[in-house]
Amino acid sequence: xxxxxxxxxxxxxxxxxxxxxxxxxxxxxxxxxxxxxxxxxxxxxxxxxxxxxxxxxxxxxxxxxxxxxxxxxxxxxxxxxxxxxxxxxxxxxxxxxxxxxxxxxxxxxxxxxxxxxxxxxxxxxxxxxxxxxxxxxxxxxxxxxxxxxxxxxxxxxxxxxxxxxxxxxxxxxxxxxxxxxxxxxxxxxxxxxxxxxxxxxxxxxxxxxxxxxxxxxxxxxxxxxxxxxxxxxxxxxxxxxxxxxxxxxxxxxxxxxxxxxxxxxxxxxxxxxxxxxxxxxxxxxxxxxxxxxxxxxxxxxxxxxxxxxxxxxxxxxxxxxxxxxxxxxxxxxxxxxxxxxxxxxxxxxxxxxxxxxxxxxxxxxxxxxxxxxxxxxxxxxxxxxxxxxxxxxxxxxxxxxxxxxxxxx
Amino acid sequence: xxxxxxxxxxxxxxxxxxxxxxxxxxxxxxxxxxxxxxxxxxxxxxxxxxxxxxxxxxxxxxxxxxxxxxxxxxxxxxxxxxxxxxxxxxxxxxxxxxxxxxxxxxxxxxxxxxxxxxxxxxxxxxxxxxxxxxxxxxxxxxxxxxxxxxxxxxxxxxxxxxxxxxxxxxxxxxxxxxxxxxxxxxxxxxxxxxxxxxxxxxxxxxxxxxxxxxxxxxxxxxxxxxxxxxxxxxxxxxxxxxxxxxxxxxxxxxxxxxxxxxxxxxxxxxxxxxxxxxxxxxxxxxxxxxxxxxxxxxxxxxxxxxxxxxxxxxxxxxxxxxxxxxxxxxxxxxxxxxxxxxxxxxxxxxxxxxxxxxxxxxxxxxxxxxxxxxxxxxxxxxxxxxxxxxxxxxxxxxxxxxxxxxxxx
Numbered sequence: 171x172x173x174x175x176x177x178x179x180x181x182x183x184x185x186x187x188x189x190x191x192x193x194x195x196x197x198x199x200x201x202x203x204x205x206x207x208x209x210x211x212x213x214x215x216x217x218x219x220x221x222x223x224x225x226x227x228x229x230x231x232x233x234x235x236x237x238x239x240x241x242x243x244x245x246x247x248x249x250x251x252x253x254x255x256x257x258x259x260x261x262x263x264x265x266x267x268x269x270x271x272x273x274x275x276x277x278x279x280x281x282x283x284x285x286x287x288x289x290x291x292x293x294x295x296x297x298x299x300x301x302x303x304x305x306x307x308x309x310x311x312x313x314x315x316x317x318x319x320x321x322x323x324x325x326x327x328x329x330x331x332x333x334x335x336x337x338x339x340x341x342x343x344x345x346x347x348x349x350x351x352x353x354x355x356x357x358x359x360x361x362x363x364x365x366x367x368x369x370x371x372x373x374x375x376x377x378x379x380x381x382x383x384x385x386x387x388x389x390x391x392x393x394x395x396x397x398x399x400x401x402x403x404x405x406x407x408x409x410x411x412x413x414x415x416x417x418x419x420x421x422x423x424x425x426x427x428x429x430x431x432x433x434x435x436x437x438x439x440x441x442x443x444x445x446x447x448x449x450x451x452x453x454x455x456x457x458x459x460x461x462x463x464x465x466x467x468x469x470x471x472x473x474x475x476x477x478x479x480x481x482x483x484x485x486x487x488x489x490x491x492x493x494x495x496x497x498x499x500x501x502x503x504x505x506x507x508x509x510x511x512x513x514x515x516x517x518x519x520x521x522x523x524x525x526x527x528x529x530x531x532x533x534x535x536x537x538x539x540x541x542x543x544x545x546x547x548x549x550x551x552x553x554x555x556x557x558x559x560x561x562x563x564x565x566x567x568x569x570x571x572x573x574x575x576x577x578x579x
Numbered sequence: 580x581x582x583x584x585x586x587x588x589x590x591x592x593x594x595x596x597x598x599x600x601x602x603x604x605x606x607x608x609x610x611x612x613x614x615x616x617x618x619x620x621x622x623x624x625x626x627x628x629x630x631x632x633x634x635x636x637x638x639x640x641x642x643x644x645x646x647x648x649x650x651x652x653x654x655x656x657x658x659x660x661x662x663x664x665x666x667x668x669x670x671x672x673x674x675x676x677x678x679x680x681x682x683x684x685x686x687x688x689x690x691x692x693x694x695x696x697x698x699x700x701x702x703x704x705x706x707x708x709x710x711x712x713x714x715x716x717x718x719x720x721x722x723x724x725x726x727x728x729x730x731x732x733x734x735x736x737x738x739x740x741x742x743x744x745x746x747x748x749x750x751x752x753x754x755x756x757x758x759x760x761x762x763x764x765x766x767x768x769x770x771x772x773x774x775x776x777x778x779x780x781x782x783x784x785x786x787x788x789x790x791x792x793x794x795x796x797x798x799x800x801x802x803x804x805x806x807x808x809x810x811x812x813x814x815x816x817x818x819x820x821x822x823x824x825x826x827x828x829x830x831x832x833x834x835x836x837x838x839x840x841x842x843x844x845x846x847x848x849x850x851x852x853x854x855x856x857x858x859x860x861x862x863x864x865x866x867x868x869x870x871x872x873x874x875x876x877x878x879x880x881x882x883x884x885x886x887x888x889x890x891x892x893x894x895x896x897x898x899x900x901x902x903x904x905x906x907x908x909x910x911x912x913x914x915x916x917x918x919x920x921x922x923x924x925x926x927x928x929x930x931x932x933x934x935x936x937x938x939x940x941x942x943x944x945x946x947x948x949x950x951x952x953x954x955x956x957x958x959x960x961x962x963x964x965x966x967x968x969x970x971x972x973x974x975x976x977x978x979x980x981x982x983x984x985x986x987x988x
Contacts, residue, residue, distance in 0.1 A: 182854075185875060207739055212786040291741070291742055292740055292741055292742045292770070297825060311824070317831075318824055319759075320757075320759075320766070320820055320821060320823070322757075323757060323765070323766050324757055324766075324821060326824075326828075327819065327825065328737065328825040328826050328827075329698055329737070329738040329739055329740055329828070329832070330738055331701055331738055331912060332700070332701055333700055333701045333912070333913060333918070334742070334790065334912050334913060335912070335914045338788075343791045343911055345910035345911050346793070346910060347907055347909060347910050348729075348732060348733055348862065348910070350728075350729075356732070357732050357865065359731070359861070359862045359863070381743065381745075381834075382752045382980060384755075405910070409909065411729055411733075411825065411826050412729060412733060412735065413825075413826075414727050414729070414824075415716075415719075415720070415727055415735075415822065415823075415826070416706060416735055416736065416737040416822075416826040416827065417737050417824070417825040417826020418825065418826070419735075419736055419737050419738070419829070420906070420907075420909065420910040420912070421910075423738070423910060423912045424905075424910040424911045424912050425790075425911075453766070453768045454768070455768065460697075464929075484588055497829070498829075498832075500755055500756060500829065501754035501755060501756050501814070501817065501830075501832060501833040502742060502754050502755070502833045502834075502980075503740060503742070503743050503829070503832045503833050505742070507740045509742070548824075549898065566804055571723075571791060578708075
């Protein structure tokens with residue numbers, strides 16, 4: 171069988187010319203050299219080499235951005251540059267006149283190593299699925315109302331650890347920590363026995379904002395570059411013992427996995443959809459009734475060791491990414507290039523639409539075992555019936571270290 | 580009166596040869612050029628110019644670190660380099676043979692602009708004063724036990740916003756946000772009416788750690804470069820409404836002020852002191868009974884518009900900085916150069932030792948008014964009766980913006 175041309179995509183490939191996500195890769199012959207790439211089907215376009223190869227297509231002014239070893243300079247360049255680069259990449263990949271020139275710049279995906287695509291500035295995690303928040307509330311706080319009183323008035327969020335955001339494929343070592351069952355007299359220390367996933371969607375900030383200047387709903391597209399998948403690994407036993415009153419800390423900070431590909435926001439134009447009806451009217455800075463539809467019809471799939479566990483629908487999220495950004499900045503907090511904010515666990519109303527094991531097992535487990543591999547994938551409807559893919563986020567659980575510092579002798 | 584020599588310090592000056600804190604400054608003739616400096620009395624030593632001026636004193640290998648525009652390269656260089664640079668600076672400033680050479684490198688403090696001294700990686704805020712946690716618990720959660728059940732088992736902490744850490748002197752604009760008094764039917768949006776301070780001590784990480792490898796109590800000095808003062812500005816009304824269940828977010832993220840000077844950890848050797856007796860035995864990874872004394876006898880002073888408001892004693896903190904670091908990493912979370920973690924509000928047992936207005940006014944206010952200026956200073960006992968100063972952290976409250984994005988029309 172002859173080798174397929176990299177330009178001939180398999181029918182239905184979700185990484186076609188309407189998707190074109192950005193990432194960072196290296197190759198075996200130069201493992202220390204990180205380069206920007208764009209995924210096209212089962213290949214990666216070497217973006218750093220494109221300006222020299224196609225000087226008439228790629229504006230020379232962008233050569234330095236594309237020669238960087240992380241996406242941050244491109245993210246910082248702002249929306250007009252994002253659109254120019256996207257147009258150039260699309261022309262390079264789809265105009266038959268360029269095939270001979272571009273073909274040598276396409277590496278098979280299987281031949282490259284993918285890296286964390288951008289340097290994460292601040293990482294914020296929201297909690298914006300009503301189904302998830304209700305389910306978790308019932309399990310963690312059975313004596314209270316399932317939703318806290320603030321839930322429908324603001325998109326609850328908190329800061330997570332940016333330094334432990336890792337790229338898809340990074341193994342996750344089972345964390346040690348304190349846990350205390352309600353019946354125990356005192357906490358015990360040891361490897362988490364309730365290691366869980368959280369299937370989320372992440373939004374990557376490109377254009378920074380100014381301190382003291384809130385970013386309103388209508389400025390969402392000015393600041394947000396693109397979308398990724400996030401698995402916010404969670405040690406439920408550590409989290410349950412530590413989180414009152416200041417929120418999750420070590421139960422989350424050991425690892426947060428993101429997909430290696432960041433898909434530009436504009437790729438999801440056909441997937442825009444109205445969010446669920448709000449039964450509490452949002453305050454004006456969160457009121458999106460007159461804005462463009464803020465929901466996104468992303469269909470997520472969660473697989474555990476290859477078996478489909480769940481299909482969470484992102485369209486069911488109560489708070490949208492634009493509302494989350496407006497809330498995050500309404501107190502004057504500024505955005506930096508590389509800020510990442512995640513949606514919170516995506517869960518739908520049905521039992522096979524839940525985004526974490528805590529909900530899927532109603533708090534009873536089983537949770538993740540050593541050796542388990544969890545993979546999230548997602549796609550969205552694109553124009554003319556095509557699918558827009560998000561890069562997968564996958565990770566395997568490794569056993570806890572036998573002798574961590576400070577463990578009992 | 581003849582101008583005083585920069586080498587002749589006023590008696591009792593807490594910025595003498597035993598202190599030597601690091602910062603970043605610029606001068607009016609080159610406002611865009613940031614340089615590393617060391618504070619000596621009322622002057623700043625131009626560190627970037629030192630290797631050329633005293634090649635026999637400053638190892639040439641460190642010239643690039645000292646020519647940087649932020650402390651991060653020096654922080655990353657590790658403890659042996661920190662000690663070599665410190666010894667060189669001390670020789671330059673105290674050996675009379677070098678006075679003629681060094682004098683031109685000393686700028687009056689009043690003639691320079693100070694900048695954020697390092698790029699903050701992750702910012703973590705702890706909650707480690709038993710007096711503060713008890714007082715706050717009584718005010719925020721009057722129906723529960725004052726201390727949450729986990730408090731004496733682990734140093735509670737959470738991640739804050741690194742991107743809004745600002746240097747001393749930066750004005751603080753009163754933030755907008757949602758608040759809801761218990762009697763109100765729904766939240767209202769507007770400028771915070773309960774703007775508060777939190778007097779804290781910050782620890783700056785130099786040497787990074789490896790993912791999955793906890794940093795035990797005995798590795799504290801390997802990783803922590805130095806100490807600063809922190810004012811963790813807090814909007815109590817925003818915080819009270821938002822913080823259940825995921826912790827503080829917008830009530831804190833609008834601004835966190837740090838001193839312009841980072842004092843090396845070794846300067847506090849004479850200030851080491853035993854922490855308070857723990858009435859609950861800590862788990863082994865937090866058990867410091869056999870370690871060097873982990874407390875620090877820092878005496879903080881809080882001034883409001885020039886009047887002393889409080890004198891919080893850092894020696895009264897229940898959890899030490901070494902325990903906080905051990906806890907922060909016990910789940911395998913890694914450290915990066917530039918990580919900042921703060922102690923939590925420092926409050927002592929006496930009414931004039933409380934570190935925030937919430938406690939000082941027993942939750943009744945008044946809180947900060949527009950135009951108020953808050954300044955934190957601190958010193959610690961050094962060798963031979965000298966004082967070791969921490970750089971001040973000061974900030975003035977500016978009125979809320981009149982028309983922030985998203986405010987009601």
